[in-house]
């Protein structure tokens with residue numbers, strides 16, 4: 001892991017401060033740097049929930065509310081949680097939003113039918129604790145869909161993606177928002193365990209059928225599972 005990457009409380013403070021600072025242009029940069037593919041990835045994540053209409057689904061680390069909107073569009077009752085006031089205050093969603101740490105959700109056990117999370121697995125201070133907290137609040141039979149960035153497997157795609165992620169994304173971020181925040185994005189991939197480890201972690205947390213779906217040639221990934 002890169003030593004520049006903070007851990008523990010320092011990481012939580014840095015992450016919250018960074019998202020507070022980039023909130024105003026967050027959606028715009030997302031659309032530009034993914035060529036709009038992030039919209040389809042969120043749609044796929046919500047589609048993989050396969051819960052009955054009206055099911056209560058929390059979007060954890062909801063940011064500006066894109067997944068909440070997608071959940072509502074698909075007929076779910078959405079509620080979003082995030083610790084960045086800046087991100088929440090920019091959210092354009094009718095879902096209720098709660099400023100809270102997703103490692104300590106203000107929810108009773110088994111109170112949700114589903115949970116989603118978009119691009120925050122590498123941002124939490126303790127991924128195992130986050131998955132355990134998610135398992136605590138999702139009832140047996142409930143579903144999770146967790147989206148994250150990824151690296152393609154093939155060597156050519158991987159090399160091209162690495163150049164784009166490490167050189168172009170910070171450039172786009174610098175032009176439209178904050179260069180250092182978008183330099184952190186590729187660096188923060190070092191926080192993520194390997195694909196196999198991630199699947200095992202989701203299973204061990206309480207989602208025994210967890211599996212991974214690669215998206216758009218492997219530049220994004222989706223972990224889905226049913227609460228056992």
Ligand SMILES: C[S@@+](CC[C@H](N)C(=O)[O-])C[C@H]1O[C@@H](n2cnc3c(N)ncnc32)[C@H](O)[C@@H]1O
Pocket residue numbers: 015016019060061062063064065066067081082083084087100101102103117118119120123124125
């Ligand atoms: C990359 S953004 C993703 C936002 C949104 N999920 C999306 O799909 O666009 C990561 C979000 O995770 C939030 N976050 C990171 N750690 C958190 C924590 N421990 N509790 C609550 N929110 C957290 C940040 O504030 C930020 O809004």
